[in-house]
Amino acid sequence: FTASFVLMSGGPGSGKGTQCEKIVAKYGYTHLSSGDLLRAEVASGSERGKQLQAIMQKGELVPLDTVLDMIKEAMIAKADVSKGYLIDGYPREVKQGEEFEKKIGAPALLLYVDAKAETMVKRLMKRGETSGRADDNEETIKKRLDLYYKATEPVIAYYEKCSIVRKINSELPVDEVFAIVEKAIDELK
Numbered sequence: 001f002t003a004s005f006v007l008m009s010g011g012p013g014s015g016k017g018t019q020c021e022k023i024v025a026k027y028g029y030t031h032l033s034s035g036d037l038l039r040a041e042v043a044s045g046s047e048r049g050k051q052l053q054a055i056m057q058k059g060e061l062v063p064l065d066t067v068l069d070m071i072k073e074a075m076i077a078k079a080d081v082s083k084g085y086l087i088d089g090y091p092r093e094v095k096q097g098e099e100f101e102k103k104i105g106a107p108a109l110l111l112y113v114d115a116k117a118e119t120m121v122k123r124l125m126k127r128g129e130t131s132g133r134a135d136d137n138e139e140t141i142k143k144r145l146d147l148y149y150k151a152t153e154p155v156i157a158y159y160e161k162c163s164i165v166r167k168i169n170s171e172l173p174v175d176e177v178f179a180i181v182e183k184a185i186d187e188l189k
Ligand SMILES: Nc1ncnc2c1ncn2[C@@H]1O[C@H](COP(=O)(O)OP(=O)(O)O)[C@@H](O)[C@H]1O
Pocket: 010, 011, 012, 013, 014, 015, 016, 017, 018, 019, 123, 124, 126, 127, 170, 171, 172, 173, 174, 177
């Protein structure tokens, strides 16, 4: 892959998908959301989709190989039209970051949208009123948050070693968060 990789990280409900949409609209990056890819597999009704659904409903992580293969396939499918890849929801554990680097490449930037646990829960409960997502319920949200602090936050420390992390306060209104995101992306060029 010759295009650059930008990672979007943050807890569940921190605003990753919201900011990614705005990045795509302004910069034309190819958005690859691991959660969206997994939900598409679930929607297909395949046997594999059924297994994935059960894991996601419990708020757990699906196997690394499954999610990395899906991302890589989606990247290849869009290889010739992409200015850059915006990867949303991956890596969710340090091992996923290591495998990404081995099989795909080194990311240029990690955008870390940071919100308080209380804010994330509130947003997810609200999202759950309309999302239809099996994991937007109180019980699963709690498990996802626990797992986020245990498995995903260490990913940020891992990338801080190579100085590509930009921490962004996502307690702010969407457009204010995006103004900070824009600055970080513009500095890449
Ligand atoms: N900065 C923000 N302020 C208020 N609400 C937000 C903000 N960013 C996102 N939201 C809302 O919070 C919910 C979760 O956002 P989403 O982008 O789906 O997060 P994630 O992809 O990280 O789970 C959505 O309903 C979204 O509209």
